[in-house]
Amino acid sequence: MILLLFGAPGSGKGTQSGLLVSRDGFVQISTGDLLRSAVTAGTSLGKDAKGFMDRGDLVPDRVVIGLVQELVREKIAHGFNRFIFDGFPRTLAQAHSLNEILNNLALQVDHAIFIDVDRAGLVKRLTGRRVCSSCSAVYHIENKPSAVVGLCDICGSNLVIRSDDREDVISSRLENYDATAHALKNYYGSFGKLVEVNGDKCVEEVYKSIVSSTGIVKG
C-alpha cells in the first residue's frame, strides 16, 4: 500500500507517519528528514539544500526527486512494499516523477491524504515544537511535553528548536505551501485518490480517521 501524507507545515504529517510506521508496518519516506540528515552530515547535497530550507523555500525538484528515487529502490530491493510519503510530492513535477518511479516498479499511489488544520493553530504548533537532537522524536511544549523538560523520553538527548521553526521562516513555509497545495489536491482528486481528514482533532482521533478512510490493515 502506498500512502501520501500532505498538509501545511505543522499539520501533523510527521506525527501521523510515526504512528503508521510503529503500528501498521509502513516505511516512512520523509523528504524533510532526508534533507535535514544531509544538512547535518554536511554532504554537498545538504550544503545546497540548507539555504533553501533556512529561508523556508522548497528545495529544487531534481534534488528531492533523486533522493526519493534512490531510497524507494533501496527499500523495494529489501522487500518492503508499504510506504508512506511524508511531505512528498510538493509540486506537480514531483507528483509526475513519483508516478513514474512507482509505475516502473509496478506500484501506484493508493491514497493521497490531506491533513486539514485551521491556520491559527499551526503557528502555535510549530513554535512550541521541540525535536530530539539525536533520534528526531517530536514533542510539543504544551500538547506533548517530554517527561523531563528539555530531554528526550526515548534516548535522553537534548531537545532543540528546529532551525526553520522561527516565525519569519514559518511565514515563508506557509506561503510556499499555499502556492502548491491546491494543484496537488486537484491532481489527486482527479484520480479519485484524495482523502481529506480533519487534523484539528487530537493525535489519536486523526490517526483513527486516516485508518478508517483508507482501510489500512496491519502489515
Ligand code: AP5
Ligand atoms: P518538512 O520537514 O517536510 O516540514 P513541513 O512540511 O514544513 O512540515 P513539518 O515537519 O514542519 O510539520 P508536520 O506536518 O510533520 O507536523 P508534526 O507532526 O511535526 O520540510 C522542511 C523543509 O524541507 C521544507 O520547508 C523545504 O525547504 C524542504 N522540503 C521537504 N520536502 C520537500 C519537497 N518534497 N520538495 C521541496 N522541498 C522540500 O507536528 C508539528 C507539531 O504539532 C509537533 O510539536 C506535534 O507534537 C504537534 N502536533 C501534531 N499533531 C497534533 C495534533 N493532532 N494536535 C495537537 N498537536 C499536534
